[in-house]
Amino acid sequence: MKFIQFIAALLYFSCLSASAANIDYEKIVQGLGESEEAYPFAYQLAIQQNSYAAWRKVAVQYAKLDDKAFIETWKKAKEINKESTYKDFLTIRPNALLNLQAIHAIFELTKASNTLADYRQFMETFPNAVESIEAMLKIQALAFERAKQANVPLMYDTFVRTFPGAKQIPEAIELAFQAEKRQIEKESAEWEADFKNNYQGKAPTVKTFVKWMLIDKARRLLNEAKVAESDGNQLVAARKYRLLGLELFQQSEKRQIEQIPYDNKINQFNASLINAIQHQMRFLQDNLTPATSLENAITIYNHYAATIDQKSSHLSLRVPLLSMLNAMKLQWQILKNAFETPNSQQVYLLDLKS
Numbered sequence: 001m002k003f004i005q006f007i008a009a010l011l012y013f014s015c016l017s018a019s020a021a022n023i024d025y026e027k028i029v030q031g032l033g034e035s036e037e038a039y040p041f042a043y044q045l046a047i048q049q050n051s052y053a054a055w056r057k058v059a060v061q062y063a064k065l066d067d068k069a070f071i072e073t074w075k076k077a078k079e080i081n082k083e084s085t086y087k088d089f090l091t092i093r094p095n096a097l098l099n100l101q102a103i104h105a106i107f108e109l110t111k112a113s114n115t116l117a118d119y120r121q122f123m124e125t126f127p128n129a130v131e132s133i134e135a136m137l138k139i140q141a142l143a144f145e146r147a148k149q150a151n152v153p154l155m156y157d158t159f160v161r162t163f164p165g166a167k168q169i170p171e172a173i174e175l176a177f178q179a180e181k182r183q184i185e186k187e188s189a190e191w192e193a194d195f196k197n198n199y200q201g202k203a204p205t206v207k208t209f210v211k212w213m214l215i216d217k218a219r220r221l222l223n224e225a226k227v228a229e230s231d232g233n234q235l236v237a238a239r240k241y242r243l244l245g246l247e248l249f250q251q252s253e254k255r256q257i258e259q260i261p262y263d264n265k266i267n268q269f270n271a272s273l274i275n276a277i278q279h280q281m282r283f284l285q286d287n288l289t290p291a292t293s294l295e296n297a298i299t300i301y302n303h304y305a306a307t308i309d310q311k312s313s314h315l316s317l318r319v320p321l322l323s324m325l326n327a328m329k330l331q332w333q334i335l336k337n338a339f340e341t342p343n344s345q346q347v348y349l350l351d352l353k354s
Contacts (some may be wrong), residue, residue, distance in 0.1 A: 039065055052076040052085060074098050083109055104305035107131040116142050116351045120339060123332060130305075133328055134298050139335070143349050144168040150348065153180045157235055158345035162338050165331060177239050181246065184224055188214065188248060218249050 039062045044056040046069060055076055058069035070093065077089045086102045093099070103126055110122045119135045119142075126132060140163050147159040156176035160169055191213045225240035243249075338346045346352070 002234055009202075036062070036065065043069060046072070050076075052080060056088075056092065063093065065229070070098075072094070074102070077102070078105065081105070081109070091325060103129050104131060104302070108306075110135070111138070114138070114142070124336075125343060127329070128325060129330065130301055130325070132325070132332070133294075134302075136335070137294075140166045140168060142351075144172065146349055146351065147172065148175065151179055152173070153177075153239065155345055155349065158343070159347055160235055160333065162346060162349060163331075164334065173235070173239070177242055180243060182216065182241060184243065184246070185248070187217070214248060218244060 003298060029343075042058050042062065046058045052073065055069055055073040059073045062069065073092065074089065077085050083106050086106045089102050090099050106126075106131070110118045116139055119139045122129075123132050123135050123139075143163065144159060144166070147155045153176040154178070156172045159166070159172050163169075167170075188210060191210050221240050221244050225237045225244070228234075228236035228240060339350060339352070342350060342352055
């Protein structure tokens with residue numbers, strides 16, 4: 001060992017008097033092997049090569065000596081800015097604080113692509129990352145946009161069941177109601193047009209004919225509501241009962257159909273339903289201060305993660321979001337099941353290949 005140290009010292013002082021461009025640091029490192037004495041020469045070699053691979057090699061081989069090469073490796077990773085490079089960086093020092101920034105950088109790339117598939121991949125790869133909360137919110141937003149493009153009750157119902165607790169649930173329930181309402185109004189207009197085209201001048205009158213059709217439609221809606229309720233499908237039951245409260249049905253002869261609750265109980269039913277569905281995710285706000293929304297908490301953490309350095313120790317900003325991760329896993333498990341064994345509506349909603 002003393003001989004190696006002597007050779008290293010001799011080489012070092014020789015290098016001081018030589019031009020840096022003329023020094024073959026690679027041969028020196030090869031001669032000294034992976035000993036600590038080779039570190040300054042390996043460091044100089046990395047400066048010469050100035051690549052991610054060169055800095056990574058020094059950071060791994062001389063991890064116990066200092067953090068300089070590790071930090072330089074991170075700088076090169078940021079310059080490359082590829083997911084594969086960031087993932088490789090995470091393997092160098094699994095417990096390093098800079099890894100938080102590497103994960104955040106991966107998530108920034110994920111947000112840039114902004115696809116359901118990439119957000120899913122991020123959550124599967126980093127289920128314990130704070131960014132997984134935002135990834136879930138992004139998935140919900142993209143899936144809801146797809147539901148709105150389809151704009152049919154069944155797709156909105158699928159969204160609600162796939163994402164219990166999503167902030168879009170009240171809007172999804174309302175849009176499902178409006179979509180089915182439009183369909184009923186369209187059917188009513190078609191009945192009237194069909195009668196005028198084919199039975200004009202014959203008994204009964206068009207008004208009476210449409211009334212009969214509406215009574216039949218009301219009976220079917222009531223039956224659908226009762227079946228849904230008995231099956232525990234309160235989402236559909238609430239919508240059917242609410243549809244029965246439409247003015248066009250109230251103008252029908254109520255005595256010809258079974259008594260239907262047309263009053264404010266329908267609105268109360270819907271409000272209770274929304275609260276029950278969203279209860280599973282209410283922890284998201286419960287873990288935050290009254291003045292801080294989930295979106296604000298994520299924004300604060302994103303700023304922190306993007307600026308963190310190796311010496312930072314202020315992890316308190318992560319606490320409000322970290323406390324949500326375990327509870328988020330229930331929602332993630334529901335979503336994973338949908339990804340793995342989707343029904344035909346979820347194939348569309350989650351943009352999966354059938």
